[in-house]
Structures are given as C-alpha cells and as structure tokens.
Amino acid sequence: MFDALTDRLTSVFDGLTGRGALSEKDVSAAMREIRVALLEADVALPVVKDFIAKVKKEAVGEAVIKSITPGQMIIKIVHDALVEMLGGEDSDPSLRIDSPPSVIMMAGLQGSGKTTTTGKLAKRLKEKDRKKVLLASLDTRRPAAMDQLAVLAGQVGVESLPIIKGQLATDIAKRALQAAKLQGFDVVILDTAGRTTLDEQMMAEAEEVAKIANPSETLLVADALTGQDAVETAKRFNERLPLTGLVLTRMDGDGRGGAALSMRAVTGLPIKFLGVGEKLDGLDVFAAKRVAGRILGRGDIVSLVEKAGEQMDAEKAERLAKKMSKGQFDLDDFAEQLRQLQKMGGLGGIMGMMPGAKKAKQAMAGANMDDKVIKRQEAIISSMTKKERAKPALLNASRRRRIAAGAGVHVSEVNKVLKMHQQMATMMKKMGKGGMKGMMNALGGAGVSQADIAKMAARNAGSGGAGLPGLGGGSGGMPGLGGSGGLPGGLPGLPGAKKK
Incomplete structure (x- = not known):
C-alpha cells in the first residue's frame, strides 16, 4: 500500500x-x-x-x-x-464491549468490504476474545447479501440471524437484539446496507438503526484504495452516525495510501483495524507506530513476531526441540518450516515487515524469487519417500533424478534444497540443548507477555533487524531458509540469493 x-x-x-x-x-x-x-x-x-x-x-x-x-x-x-x-502511540484500537448483548454496527458504502469485514471481526471476537457472536444482515437491497453473511458466519463458526424475507432493516435489528438477549449472545454485529454512493435514504435508515440498537461501537468500513473519496465518505458518515472508529480494507493493495494517512486526521476517529486480503483471518489491529515504521522503511518487527507466535504450533515446536537436542533435523522438519513460512504470509508478507524491505525486495526480484520458490521446495520434498526424508544420505544421483522428475524440476533444484537442508541441520546442531525453548519463549509460544515480545523485538531491531531469532539462520534468518549468505534483512540461504 x-x-x-x-x-x-x-x-x-x-x-x-x-x-x-x-x-x-x-x-x-x-x-x-x-x-x-x-x-x-x-x-x-x-x-x-x-x-x-x-x-x-x-x-x-x-x-x-x-x-x-x-x-x-x-x-x-x-x-x-x-x-x-495516525493517532499517536497511546491510541487504543480495542473494541468497547459493554454488558451483553453488546452491539457493533458496521457502516460503509457498497463494495468497501463491509460484509467480509463483519465475518473477519466475528472470527476475531470468537477466537481471541472468546465471545459468543451473532451476525445479522440488514442489507435488504443487495442481492444475496443476507445469504453471503450467513455463509461467512458458518465459515467462522458463529451464529447468523435466520433470514425472513420482506422485513425492513429496522425490524431485523429489533429481532436480532431480542434473539441475542434470549439466547445469551455476548456480541451482536449488525451489517447495514450500503450503496455505491451516499444517498439520503441509506443514511436515514442507518440513523434509525443506530437509535434502535444503541451500538457500543459503530465502525465505518472504508476501502483504502479509493483515496480522497474515502475521506469525504468518512466525513459524511461521521456527521450522521455516532461513529467510534474506522476499518480500512484492502491495505494490501497497490494504492497510494493517502486515505489511511488522511482519515484519522480529518475525522478525529481512531483507526481500529486494517483489512488485508480476502481470507477471514486477514484483520490486523491498527498500531500507529508500526504503520509509521513501515512507511519509513523501518519494518514492523513486533507484528512479525506476533504473527510467528500466532502461527507456531506449540506441539510441533516441542517435538522439533527434542530432535534438535539430539542433533536431529530431517527433511520432514525442513518441509514443516517451509509450511510455517507460508502461513506467516510467504516471502512477500514477511518482507513487508522487515527493516530495509525495499532493498530486500529488490534483491528478491533480481534473483527471480517469490513464493513459488517455497512451493517448489515443498514439492521436491514431497516427491521423496518417507525413508529418504528421514535419511537424506540415501539420496544418490539416481534417486535425485527420480525426485526431480516427480516434482517437475531440474536436478539442480533438488541439489539446492538438499544443500539448504544440510546448512540448516548444521546450524540446528550448533544450537544444542535449550535453544528452541528460548526461541519459543521469545515468540510467545509459551504464553509470555506482550511486553516481553516487544523487548525481544526491540533487541532484534537494534541488532540491525537481522530477522527473527531462532527460526533458521545463525544470524537470524527466517524459517527453513538456511543459515548463511542470504538476502539483506534476514532471509539467508534462498536459492539464487547472493550476499551483498
């Protein structure tokens, strides 16, 4: 963005x-x-x-x-x-959840990503805040809008208000509040109707819904790619509704980003969340300091650490720790590290959070590297037998040719993967006993506080932003990407990358 x-x-x-x-x-x-x-x-x-x-x-x-x-x-x-x-370091992006049922009202123009954001928010409230959530669509005009929200509710594992055709938006809101009280829901999210442009009928309906529901949070969902139009939209909605915060969607797009910088200053409303991608876990809490760091090319190490902590499987990490203590690290372990990297957003997503991201991205482009590299590496490992993955020493020339044919790559690609595995296995042996436990603590995998995570991130950033410690790379590389001679910013060992 x-x-x-x-x-x-x-x-x-x-x-x-x-x-x-x-x-x-x-x-x-x-x-x-x-x-x-x-x-x-x-x-x-x-x-x-x-x-x-x-x-x-x-x-x-x-x-x-x-x-x-x-x-x-x-x-x-x-x-x-x-x-x-962008709101200052002390701005609080958390949602105000009153005594149940607390109402969150979603407002915005059609096409801003309002319904998808409603699903993302429901998922976040259910999984992170342990809330019982009810979704209700008040969009009686857009075809299949109610059905879309019902599908999203099923995907994230929350309830949606049964659809009764022909009801007015205000009547649906009343029914949702009554159902929430009777069934013991903590939060009701009302997805209001939108239009392609602002009009009086839509605004009057939204005002009436707000009076009936008395929401604890009224969030305006705005498409960050619409530029100054989004700022004007925010001003108009803020004049008519009791807005409490903003959600900017499509923050992973290629727009110029001015809306994100302008809306907080123009409206005085806090930016609560940033929508990234279409996946239902793509809703990030907004933090002014982190966004400012990305804009100035300093990266966002704290978010990267938090993402790693969220995605890391504690049981798998513990199993790997035991193997490491014995000096063991096979190709199955290597493949798991590659999958972990993809869960964290792939190379592109990670590089956007690293200090010096611009230079690293340029180096990646120059070496023709992208997320397809990771998938090819995983495909190569998948073409091996279970015995070969456990004992890479068995991989002689004929076996390598067979694996290359199975993965649809040249033998040289197989050799690169094996070399990377060898480098990482050597590094893992050096780490010895206790290495993974310290890493897990630093990443929050053992339930440490956010303050501890921030301290670790600060130490890492202070050492030149060499990457996440303990996820591969003797000088702080990323998961499964070797231990030496890599890209600036902490992605060592990728095929084709040369140390600068």
Whole structure:
C-alpha cells in the first residue's frame, strides 16, 4: 500500500543521512520533497500542510542542525509526526464491549468490504476474545447479501440471524437484539446496507438503526484504495452516525495510501483495524507506530513476531526441540518450516515487515524469487519417500533424478534444497540443548507477555533487524531458509540469493 511513498521518503532521507551538518536550506529542501511525496500519495492537502509545518518547526531547530547525526534526527522527527498523524502511540484500537448483548454496527458504502469485514471481526471476537457472536444482515437491497453473511458466519463458526424475507432493516435489528438477549449472545454485529454512493435514504435508515440498537461501537468500513473519496465518505458518515472508529480494507493493495494517512486526521476517529486480503483471518489491529515504521522503511518487527507466535504450533515446536537436542533435523522438519513460512504470509508478507524491505525486495526480484520458490521446495520434498526424508544420505544421483522428475524440476533444484537442508541441520546442531525453548519463549509460544515480545523485538531491531531469532539462520534468518549468505534483512540461504 505505501510502497511508492516509502520509496520517495527513503530517497529524501538517503540524501540527508551520512552528512556531517545540515543547513536550514537543506532542511527546507527536504521538507519540500516530503510535501510532494505526501501529496502524490493522495494525502489530503490540509493534513499535509499541518504535517509539514509541525515537522519543519522542529527540524530547523539548532539542536537538529548542529547535531552529530542531523539526518537521523530529522527521520525521527518525521516518524514521530507520522505516528501522531495516525493517532499517536497511546491510541487504543480495542473494541468497547459493554454488558451483553453488546452491539457493533458496521457502516460503509457498497463494495468497501463491509460484509467480509463483519465475518473477519466475528472470527476475531470468537477466537481471541472468546465471545459468543451473532451476525445479522440488514442489507435488504443487495442481492444475496443476507445469504453471503450467513455463509461467512458458518465459515467462522458463529451464529447468523435466520433470514425472513420482506422485513425492513429496522425490524431485523429489533429481532436480532431480542434473539441475542434470549439466547445469551455476548456480541451482536449488525451489517447495514450500503450503496455505491451516499444517498439520503441509506443514511436515514442507518440513523434509525443506530437509535434502535444503541451500538457500543459503530465502525465505518472504508476501502483504502479509493483515496480522497474515502475521506469525504468518512466525513459524511461521521456527521450522521455516532461513529467510534474506522476499518480500512484492502491495505494490501497497490494504492497510494493517502486515505489511511488522511482519515484519522480529518475525522478525529481512531483507526481500529486494517483489512488485508480476502481470507477471514486477514484483520490486523491498527498500531500507529508500526504503520509509521513501515512507511519509513523501518519494518514492523513486533507484528512479525506476533504473527510467528500466532502461527507456531506449540506441539510441533516441542517435538522439533527434542530432535534438535539430539542433533536431529530431517527433511520432514525442513518441509514443516517451509509450511510455517507460508502461513506467516510467504516471502512477500514477511518482507513487508522487515527493516530495509525495499532493498530486500529488490534483491528478491533480481534473483527471480517469490513464493513459488517455497512451493517448489515443498514439492521436491514431497516427491521423496518417507525413508529418504528421514535419511537424506540415501539420496544418490539416481534417486535425485527420480525426485526431480516427480516434482517437475531440474536436478539442480533438488541439489539446492538438499544443500539448504544440510546448512540448516548444521546450524540446528550448533544450537544444542535449550535453544528452541528460548526461541519459543521469545515468540510467545509459551504464553509470555506482550511486553516481553516487544523487548525481544526491540533487541532484534537494534541488532540491525537481522530477522527473527531462532527460526533458521545463525544470524537470524527466517524459517527453513538456511543459515548463511542470504538476502539483506534476514532471509539467508534462498536459492539464487547472493550476499551483498
């Protein structure tokens, strides 16, 4: 989403860092470049003006210009201003859940991803907050809208209000509240109707529903790819409904990202969640500091650590720990590490959270590497017999040719996978006893606090962002990707990657 803006800002900062001193003229030139970058990213003009004024006021100060590292000082000032623009470090993205049944009302235009987001939110409340959730569709106009929500409810394992054709949205809302009280639901999520554009009938209906339901949260779902239109939509909805927060969808798209930066500043409403992809687990809690870090190319190590902790199977990790303590690491273990990497979002998803992501992505593109590499590696391992996976030493030339034919690859690809496995097995042996236990603790796999996770992430980032410790790579590589000679930012050992 922010790639173009990140590229522009990175080039500005590259011109500032490494210089012994900066004049006020240098700072002003940098501010002009940042202003243009924000405008090109479709950030609202009033927001840009306030941002530049605030940054420039601090950046032209004597403490910065005469600093030993003025470039780094300016980057920090820009970072802090971005965090403030996005809501500040202390902004609370959590949902307010009142005494049951608590009502969450979803509002937004048609096509913004409102119904899908309703399903994602229900899944999150059920699995993370242990809430009993009821979904109710109030969209009586869009064909199959109610059926779509019922299907999503089934997919995430929550209840949906039975459909009665011909009912008005207000009557459905009343029925949903009554059903929730009688059946002991903790949360009711009302998916209201949308239109392709704002109109009075839709807004009046939404207002009436809000009066009946008295929601504890009224979330506006907006498509981040619609740019300034999304900002205007937020303003109009905020005038008519008791909005309590924003959800920005399609944050994994290739838009310019200005809506995400503008909406919080224009409406004053907190951004609660970011929608990523179509999968029902693609709803991330918004954190201003983390998003600012991504925009400035610093990555988001804490989110990466949390994602690893969520996806890691504790039982499998414990089994691997026992094998490691004996110096064992076979090709089945290697394949499991590859699957773990894909669960965490693949190379692309992980690289977006790593410091120096731009350079690493460029290196990946130059080496023709993408998530297909991981799938090919897994296919190669799957073409081996169980005995061969357990004892790679059995893989002579004829067996390798057979495996290559089975996986539809050249023998050289099989050799690369075996070499990567050998490197990782050697590293695992060096880690010895107790290595995995420490890693699991760091990743939250043993139930440690978020503060401990943050401390670990900070230590990792402070050492140059070399990658997640303990997931492969003697210098901090990612799962299943070898131990040396890899991409900048902590992806060592991938085929075709050369250390720079």
